[in-house]
Amino acid sequence: MAEATQTSPPGSGSAPPEKGSSGDNGWRKEYWRRNLRLMVILLAIWFVVSFGFGILLIEPLNEIVIFGFPLGLWFAQQGSIYTFVILILVYAKLMDRLDDEYGVSERDEEGRRA
Numbered sequence: 001m002a003e004a005t006q007t008s009p010p011g012s013g014s015a016p017p018e019k020g021s022s023g024d025n026g027w028r029k030e031y032w033r034r035n036l037r038l039m040v041i042l043l044a045i046w047f048v049v050s051f052g053f054g055i056l057l058i059e060p061l062n063e064i065v066i067f068g069f070p071l072g073l074w075f076a077q078q079g080s081i082y083t084f085v086i087l088i089l090v091y092a093k094l095m096d097r098l099d100d101e102y103g104v105s106e107r108d109e110e111g112r113r114a
Helices: 026-056 058-062 071-102
Strands: none
Touching: 026 058, 026 071, 058 071
């Protein structure tokens, strides 16, 4: 008798196939593709904020003053750092959801993060 392998389709939330099994690796490729897509989007946002607003558009943005500070200078000095920290938090939250969707989250038996 041939042994049936269990695969974990996206959205099932069940555990992925055991390591070394001859199961379908399609879910791994899809998981990685979605992870890379998320990283590219978030890095593009960071690039636009840090390079675009902080370097390329600094002169026009400096004409806007908020709380006594030119906006272009703020983006160059603080905005890109704040944006990066926020994007890290967004990435962590979205990856938790993606891990849950593909059944690879790091949770204990009660459903708490391990």
